[in-house]
Amino acid sequence: MDIKGVAAIVTGGASGLGNATAKMLAANGAKVAIFDMNEEAGKAAADDIGGIFHATNVADDASVTAALDAAEAAHGVARILVNCAGIAPAVKTVGRENVPHSLDIYRKTIEVNLIGTFNAISKFAARLAAADPIGEERGVIVNTASVAAYDGQIGQAAYASSKGGVVGMTLPVARDLSKLQIRVMTIAPGIFFTPMVAGMPQNVQDALGAMVPHPSRLGKPEEYAQLVESIVRNPMLNGEVIRLDGAIRMAPK
Numbered sequence: 004m005d006i007k008g009v010a011a012i013v014t015g016g017a018s019g020l021g022n023a024t025a026k027m028l029a030a031n032g033a034k035v036a037i038f039d040m041n042e043e044a045g046k047a048a049a050d051d052i053g054g055i056f057h058a059t060n061v062a063d064d065a066s067v068t069a070a071l072d073a074a075e076a077a078h079g080v081a082r083i084l085v086n087c088a089g090i091a092p093a094v095k096t097v098g099r100e101n102v103p104h105s106l107d108i109y110r111k112t113i114e115v116n117l118i119g120t121f122n123a124i125s126k127f128a129a130r131l132a133a134a135d136p137i138g139e140e141r142g143v144i145v146n147t148a149s150v151a152a153y154d155g156q157i158g159q160a161a162y163a164s165s166k167g168g169v170v171g172m173t174l175p176v177a178r179d180l181s182k183l184q185i186r187v188m189t190i191a192p193g194i195f196f197t198p199m200v201a202g203m204p205q206n207v208q209d210a211l212g213a214m215v216p217h218p219s220r221l222g223k224p225e226e227y228a229q230l231v232e233s234i235v236r237n238p239m240l241n242g243e244v245i246r247l248d249g250a251i252r253m254a255p256k
Contacts, residue, residue, distance in 0.1 A: 004143055004235050007032030010078035012071075014061050014088035014123055017044035019197040020147060021087030023224030024231050026052055031232065033083065036074035038067075038123075040088075061088045061119030067126050080134045082142035084127045085231055089116045089147065089165075091199065093158040109161040116165035117172075120146055124176060124187070132183045140238060141184045145231050146173065148191040150246060154253035166191070170244050177242030186241040188234045193248025195222035215249035222247065 011028045015021035016037035029035045029052035038059035039045040049056035055077050057070040074081060092112055096104050124144055131142045148169040155163025169189055177187035194200070194211050200221065203211075212220040230247055234240050 004082065004137060004140060004238070006083070006232070006235055008034075009083060010034045010036070010074065010081040011083035011085070012036045012038060012074055012081045012127065013085045014038045014059065014119075016087065017041045017048050019087070020192065020195065020224050020227045021085070022048050023228040024085050024087060025054065027225070027228035027232055028083065029054060034078040036070075036078060036081070038070045038088070061123050062114040064122065067122050071126055071130060075130065080130055081127065082131065082137070083235055084123060084142070084144045086120045086123055086144070086146045088119055091162050094161060095158050096160050104160065109164075112161035112165050113168070116162070117168040120169055121172065128180055128183065128185055131185060136184050139184065140186060143186040143188070143235050145234055146187070146189040148189050148244060150191050150193045150248050150251065150253055152191055156253050157256040173244055174242045181241075186238070188240055188242070189244040190227065190230055191244055191246045191248070192227055193222055193246070193251045195224060195227065197224065214254075215251045218249055222249065
């Protein structure tokens, strides 16, 4: 699909991988709407690329519907959806003094990362289904999983569960939407230089980068965005998960 002139939505677009993706889409001529919980950063990010921002809780029905209404009113029916919204708590199944994992934290992680992704997909696709195809497709959806879906580390039970769910739904959702000519892909990033990593001491950042076989460094958000661009442009990419990780396989901790 040609990116120029089409409407696009990026959840979690205020920072990190989502922000790099929003910039890439705008640079290629897309009309971009950023959905995020962080209003200050989201508005600044949207202003920076000439897009729009809508405060959005992806796990909430009404919030996503309102955001899609606003995006459609501004830019028309969106053809591209990139799901980057997510959280990454670190909690052991049984913690110190034999305290069990907080069920509230586990539930929230699933709600944001997995249910929120599906919520955005289904509502986006339902609107796009009524639009005319552009060539041989109507649009494309790109989700964000993680290598934790395969190599979940100590303290990542909730996070790995949520991202494993995103991996698991990629093919069936792609099959569901195939008759509507909407493609569905997922990217599973390794260790990338995101705001969370940027807040760590330099020696910790260096150690994380050294874990990657090649190139032996942290991934750049722009490299994630580059893969999104390739997925959008290549019509045969559908129903698959791509690890973007420099060949890393995560150790237990």
